[in-house]
Amino acid sequence: MINIAIVGVGETSYSQRSGMSPQALALHAIQRAVDDAGLDVSVIDGIVPISNSIPAEDVISNFNLPHVGLSATLRIGGASAVGSLGLAATALQTHRCRYVVIYIGKNGSSGERMVQRVSQLPGYQFRRQLEEPFGWGTPLQWYAMMCRRHMELFGTTKEHLARVSLTMRKHAQNNSHAQMYGKPMTREDYYASPMISDPYQLFDCCLETDGGAAIIVTSEERARDLRKRPVVVSGWGVSPPQSPDDLTNRPDWNSIGLTKAAPDAYSMAGIGPHDISALMVYDCFTFEVIQQLEEAGFCGRGEGGPFVASGAIEMDGQLPVNPHGGLLSEGHMTGLNHLIEAVRQLRGECTSRQLPRLQFIGVTGWGNLGDGSMAILRRDHRG
């Protein structure tokens, strides 16, 4: 088996109104990722669009790619970015491809918004027939319900949710690329934000975003000849939750896809949660950070609230989370921006928000009704 590495990363600016097409956003991001790797775009022979991105055919046509050995998309929403590393690994290990691009380009704010994608999710017949008639039909409301149960069972509080939101906003103040850069938030601001579906207020929700992002993946061996120091994918895992098409009758709401994906990732990497220096968590909403910290093994089940309240996820905490500000304060690039941040941190490119002494960085994904993924990244061992 060969190791795979991320050798190039690229993004457009993130905004609420790009004024560009999703095609342009994706293509610009791909070009930047290829430039970052020091490659010519014609070497790309594997294409993995993230769930709701523009199709592979657009990329093939625009760049006039001579040979494509694989194009495929995982339909697991926000778990797709991390999960696509597994898809790329499979393509690279069978020598079907040499350089795989994983990308997204979307107008998630000014164009098709998240709620409009619900009809494309698994089990939509149950949503449409049995749930939407009662006014329960958006991810925000599903996850608010999961959060409420966790609060009742374990004593998780609004103050814990506030701490997640405030920490992500604070981190974004060190990232000029973040949409919330230059817009610090106080606890009073958080509590004053409009209540949407209790316990979620506006500032418990991530930023629907216009933008593009891309990464280039190849074998570790090839990676060593390229421009930037490679970041190796040490382990990955992808898993659905129980009853992945229906949350209502899922036997155990505490268990999510990550509950299985995380042990798979640790096992492949030969490490455990204590070896992780920093974590990029798929922070679609505040409680999901708390739940993923628990299910990825960074604290016990039910202890995620006190864990974040202790300051553990701050830049100087025991497990810094999302130095870039995450989906909550940088932007929603369906988790691809989390992989990009992990790569830049491991390369040491993050200037004012650079974390010291990094060994392994974990990256999680969360999609649909709880599909989970996790990757573990590390520096290449050479030099």
Add this chain to the structure above:
Amino acid sequence: MNRTILPDINHPDFAFFWTKCRDEVLTVPICQQCGRKRWPPRPICSACHSPDYTWIEIASRGRIYSWTVTHRNMVPHSIQPTPYVIAVVEIDEPRDTLRLLGGLWETPPEIVHLNMLVEPVFVPVNDVLTLPFWRPVQRRHVIACESPVR
């Protein structure tokens, strides 16, 4: 503008459920091979994979498994005005635990709590559709069904 989304009462997997709601009865599919009840309605039994099923009436009492109070006008919207309570109601049948998603009918959000005992309230929406909402069980009912020997 009405943004309520009503069910398709002719959908083959759900039609029987909606028909019986008009009679103020809650029903679920029951496997004809292994006898397991299931919800939501699925074409095969996920326990024994048999495609053969019929429908059976279930208990008309449940407990709140979780809930959310929606304050903003969402799409889809409830037939109730905001703020409205949406809840997952857990129903203990002899062999199976089933959960139904529903709205709490005219229930103040501040009285809702985990494991609160609720009963269905059938709300006719038009000539052909009745939606099953839920409401807290009245105290006399609680005594009657919870403590027969007290």
